Amino acid sequence: MMNTEHQINRVALVTGANRGIGFEISRGLANREMTVVMGARDSGRGRAACSQLQAEGLAVHFQHLDVTDGDSIKAVVDEIGGRFGRLDVLVNNAGIMVDQEVTAIAMDVATVGETMRTNFYGPLLLCQHCIPWMRKNGYGRIVNMSSSLGSLTEIADPESNYAAMQSPAYRLSKNALNGITALFAGQVRGDNILVNSACPGWVKTDMGGRRAPLTPAQGADTPIWLATLPDNGPTGGFFRERKLIPW
């Protein structure tokens, strides 16, 4: 598949790209003629994942990136922008869920902090530092990998399908991540930078577990769609299966 917009070779940064949904997003974007920078916090795992996609003939590059290392994020983004002369797409995919069995009453602040550092502060800083590069070229697509578990509508509904789920720190972090989507979409409106949240559905990964019905490639569908939206595509929304869902 070719880029329709003047054959520009778009450059994408995907965080947590070494496994799971992030790996499939990287493969999907590279298959759409993008140059994909695969961010991973572990160099060995990141390089191995990158080599696997390079062996498929895809234009992917490894970049060491721990999204909790706030001090390094600007340097990493500027290095990517400088190397390729552009940064068109950001997929904030890296995420952790470390409090599955914990209730809101029992959750400890240290776990909330750890979860927020990965799922919220990292994406926040990445948005702040990538947007200037996107503005430079008058093009940007930002996808924040959220979860239906973070929907305030679901959290507040006692009849919700997710009512029995715990993971309070994770749910709060994804709710806050949705706030980033709404805030930044408003900030860049009119700049041809589209900012959206995606829920991949329940996906068979280390996080989703073996009982999940969707493959990582299926989970990657909505984020890839949002990362490749046309200029008149939606912004400031929360999507699952390419459809708008409530915040």
Ligand SMILES: NC(=O)c1ccc[n+]([C@@H]2O[C@H](COP(=O)([O-])OP(=O)(O)OC[C@H]3O[C@@H](n4cnc5c(N)ncnc54)[C@H](OP(=O)(O)O)[C@@H]3O)[C@@H](O)[C@H]2O)c1
């Ligand atoms: N699976 C689901 O059913 C599901 C449902 C809704 C939303 N999501 C969201 O989708 C995204 C991807 O999930 P997944 O299922 O693919 O999870 P996964 O298999 O657990 O993979 C998580 C990825 O994030 C990376 N990561 C974690 N902390 C990081 C950090 N500090 N810096 C950089 N990378 C870091 C991991 O790297 P390491 O290999 O080094 O640990 C790994 O590459 C997450 O944001 C998740 O919340 C998943």
